[in-house]
Amino acid sequence: MKATTVKPAEGKLGILVVGNGAVATTFMTGVFMARKGLAKPVGSMTQYDKMRVGKGADKQYLHYADIVPMASLDDIVFGTWDVYPQNAFQSAMYAEVLKEKDILPVKDELEQVVPMKAAFDKNFAKRLDGDNVKDCKTRWEMVEALRQDIRQFKAEHDCARIVVLWAASTEIYVPVNMEVHDTMAHLEEAMKANDTKNIAPSMCYAYAALAEGAPFIMGAPNTTVDIPAMWEMAEKTKMPIAGKDFKTGQTLVKSGFSPILGTRCLGLSGWFSTNILGNRDGLVLDEPDNFRTKEVSKLSTLETILKPEDQPDLYTDYYHKVRINYYPPRNDNKEGWDNIDIFGWMGYPMQIKINFLCRDSILAAPLCLDLCLLSDLAARAGRYGIQRFLSFFLKSPMHDYTKNEEAVNHLYQQYTMLKNAIREMGGYEADEEID
Numbered sequence: 001m002k003a004t005t006v007k008p009a010e011g012k013l014g015i016l017v018v019g020n021g022a023v024a025t026t027f028m029t030g031v032f033m034a035r036k037g038l039a040k041p042v043g044s045m046t047q048y049d050k051m052r053v054g055k056g057a058d059k060q061y062l063h064y065a066d067i068v069p070m071a072s073l074d075d076i077v078f079g080t081w082d083v084y085p086q087n088a089f090q091s092a093m094y095a096e097v098l099k100e101k102d103i104l105p106v107k108d109e110l111e112q113v114v115p116m117k118a119a120f121d122k123n124f125a126k127r128l129d130g131d132n133v134k135d136c137k138t139r140w141e142m143v144e145a146l147r148q149d150i151r152q153f154k155a156e157h158d159c160a161r162i163v164v165l166w167a168a169s170t171e172i173y174v175p176v177n178m179e180v181h182d183t184m185a186h187l188e189e190a191m192k193a194n195d196t197k198n199i200a201p202s203m204c205y206a207y208a209a210l211a212e213g214a215p216f217i218m219g220a221p222n223t224t225v226d227i228p229a230m231w232e233m234a235e236k237t238k239m240p241i242a243g244k245d246f247k248t249g250q251t252l253v254k255s256g257f258s259p260i261l262g263t264r265c266l267g268l269s270g271w272f273s274t275n276i277l278g279n280r281d282g283l284v285l286d287e288p289d290n291f292r293t294k295e296v297s298k299l300s301t302l303e304t305i306l307k308p309e310d311q312p313d314l315y316t317d318y319y320h321k322v323r324i325n326y327y328p329p330r331n332d333n334k335e336g337w338d339n340i341d342i343f344g345w346m347g348y349p350m351q352i353k354i355n356f357l358c359r360d361s362i363l364a365a366p367l368c369l370d371l372c373l374l375s376d377l378a379a380r381a382g383r384y385g386i387q388r389f390l391s392f393f394l395k396s397p398m399h400d401y402t403k404n405e406e407a408v409n410h411l412y413q414q415y416t417m418l419k420n421a422i423r424e425m426g427g428y429e430a431d432e433e434i435d
């Protein structure tokens with residue numbers, strides 16, 4: 001490994017997952033199984049990808065762990081919070097994402113992951129009714145209780161570092177309110193005054209994580225860390241933050257496919273995306289206020305890739321619609337349809353249809369692993385605030401909208417950003433080349 005200023009990944013890495021549902025338990029089971037050599041962590045960039053460093057005669061293709069010091073799967077210790085008290089084994093069985101034969105060999109490990117009481121407010125996810133919930137009078141009390149949980153977990157499991165990952169349900173839409181979400185001082189005031197409208201429970205997790213010196217990753221489309229007050233907090237605590245919303249199925253396809261139209265200068269008149277999904281995530285998203293959060297996140301992708309201002313003949317007023325329908329028989333096996341109406345030479349119309357029969361949590365699990373390991377890397381490299389290099393993994397990548405920054409949604413530009421960040425942390429020069 002070349003000389004790098006990144007601190008070594010010594011000791012155990014505690015990964016505290018908010019939510020112990022389908023995604024979280026698929027992630028944990030896969031890590032435990034891979035550790036025993038019983039399954040492969042397919043889809044994980046940190047475990048598989050090789051990237052070029054150096055140029056010309058000096059060029060080499062290396063795994064990330066050969067470029068920068070990365071925590072290994074053996075270093076990970078899992079903890080979780082959930083509204084339901086079932087341990088990770090029971091919850092993995094309930095989720096029915098994985099077959100019993102892929103869960104039973106790590107039953108003991110999963111049974112040890114018992115959810116701590118959740119910081120929860122039913123108004124933010126009306127369809128959940130578990131009672132493993134903290135009894136807090138204010139949002140500030142939630143923060144304090146969560147901080148205590150993190151400290152206790154770290155000490156009990158002898159962890160050198162902690163990362164907090166939100167893989168809990170999507171909350172109702174919380175619009176950015178610049179009277180509350182603009183500064184840390186205002187945010188803290190609102191937490192202490194128990195402003196339950198503007199302060200979502202997820203914000204308490206994020207605040208607690210950062211205050212305890214842990215990076216925070218938002219895997220749902222929640223507003224949470226996507227506000228200036230949290231950016232200030234991340235800066236003050238020198239901690240990385242990333243979000244929002246794992247880029248798994250349809251949006252992955254969209255951000256990888258739409259560059260085909262853009263690079264060949266083909267026109268777009270409409271893109272209709274619809275999904276059926278039958279797991280608990282689908283149930284929560286069946287509530288209009290919760291779906292609104294997801295819709296905002298899913299819609300943002302195309303606008304920054306196919307821009308009307310760059311190509312008015314090709315991309316003005318295309319109709320973009322995203323639907324998610326709750327359909328229990330399919331459980332976690334989501335089916336997505338994309339109908340894309342395009343036009344070519346002299347405006348002649350054509351259609352493209354994409355039918356993706358995916359498995360939601362199978363696609364999300366490797367992203368959980370990569371986001372946790374790369375956030376831990378970023379913290380050791382002294383990088384803090386919004387980690388734009390992690391946009392590759394996210395549907396609605398965070399960016400400083402108060403400075404008119406634009407999100408990068410184009411999958412291949414995001415990949416270049418990811419590789420360049422790793423090159424830089426590894427002591428190599430960042431460059432523009434795509435390989």
Ligand SMILES: NC(=O)c1ccc[n+]([C@@H]2O[C@H](COP(=O)([O-])OP(=O)(O)OC[C@H]3O[C@@H](n4cnc5c(N)ncnc54)[C@H](O)[C@@H]3O)[C@@H](O)[C@H]2O)c1
Pocket residue numbers: 018019020021022023024081082083084095118119120121125128130166167168169170171201202219220221245246247248249279280281360361363364
């Ligand atoms: N699977 C994917 O492809 C994908 C992609 C993008 C985003 N996501 C997001 O990931 C999240 C998890 O998805 P899932 O399929 O595992 O859902 P899930 O319903 O199986 O699990 C979510 C868990 O979070 C718990 N929870 C809710 N609020 C909580 C709180 N305040 N504190 C602690 N626990 C809480 C719920 O009780 C539930 O057990 C969802 O928000 C989903 O939108 C998933």
